[in-house]
Amino acid sequence: MSAALPEIRGLDTETGEPKYARVEYERRWLVDRAARPPVGEAYMTQIEDRYIDGTRMRLRRMSRPDLNEIKWKLTKKYACEEACARPIVTTYLTEPEYDLLRQLPAHAVAKRRYHLPFEGRWWSLDVFEDALEGLELIECEADNRASLAALIPPPWAGREITDMDQWQGGALAATQAIPED
Numbered sequence: 646m647s648a649a650l651p652e653i654r655g656l657d658t659e660t661g662e663p664k665y666a667r668v669e670y671e672r673r674w675l676v677d678r679a680a681r682p683p684v685g686e687a688y689m690t691q692i693e694d695r696y697i698d699g700t701r702m703r704l705r706r707m708s709r710p711d712l713n714e715i716k717w718k719l720t721k722k723y724a725c726e727e728a729c730a731r732p733i734v735t736t737y738l739t740e741p742e743y744d745l746l747r748q749l750p751a752h753a754v755a756k757r758r759y760h761l762p763f764e765g766r767w768w769s770l771d772v773f774e775d776a777l778e779g780l781e782l783i784e785c786e787a788d789n790r791a792s793l794a795a796l797i798p799p800p801w802a803g804r805e806i807t808d809m810d811q812w813q814g815g816a817l818a819a820t821q822a823i824p825e826d
Contacts, residue, residue: 666723666732669786670793672807676770676781680801684770688760692771695751696815703814704746717743728808729793752818763799776821782806 688711695704701721708715717738725731738746754777759770766785773780783802787793798805806812811824 666721666734669722669731669733670729670789671731671784671786672729672793672796672798672805673782673784673812674798674802674805674807675812676783677801677803678779678781681770681781682801684759684761684772687770690758690760692756692758694754694756694814694818695747695749696754696818697746698750698752701815704743704749704751706743715740719746728810728813730790752815752821754814754818761799764797768799773817777817777823780817780823782812 688709691708691710693706696702697704701724703720703722705718705720706715707717717740718735719738720733720735723732755774756777757772757774759772761768761770768783768785771782771784773782783798785796785798787796809824809826810816811820811826817823
């Protein structure tokens with residue numbers, strides 16, 4: 646028989662050559678709040694993230710007050726060499742599914758995400774709440790590595806933090822503190 650044996654896919658194959666995951670190309674920066682323009686009429690999504698203990702999974706509730714809608718999803722961002730090109734898999738949930746998963750032990754983060762146009766693309770400005778109040782990050786996704794490398798952030802973007810683990814959502818949720826580095 647010349648046909649290859651069916652492959653049993655697992656974490657090793659999904660992080661190498663994703664079949665079910667996709668690669669998310671993304672960069673992140675701190676925000677110079679004094680230089681940032683007002684968000685004014687920008688579209689805003691209220692986000693509540695729960696980073697499930699002992700996993701790389703994030704349970705998210707997103708609400709858009711202007712549209713009177715709420716969405717729920719479960720995401721896994723795989724560990725990888727490059728934080729800017731990370732395999733990611735997401736499934737959208739019903740409210741009862743979200744409520745069930747919400748019972749798992751987790752560390753939570755709340756933020757307002759403003760969707761801002763700059764240089765022909767949409768940027769996400771995250772304004773954190775509660776223990777992380779005062780922290781603002783901006784991020785932008787791209788379709789591929791070349792587009793990602795070519796990103797020029799807005800002039801009010803500060804230091805790039807894409808590759809710094811302490812600025813990742815799960816780390817911020819676990820510490821409930823703004824990193825001092």
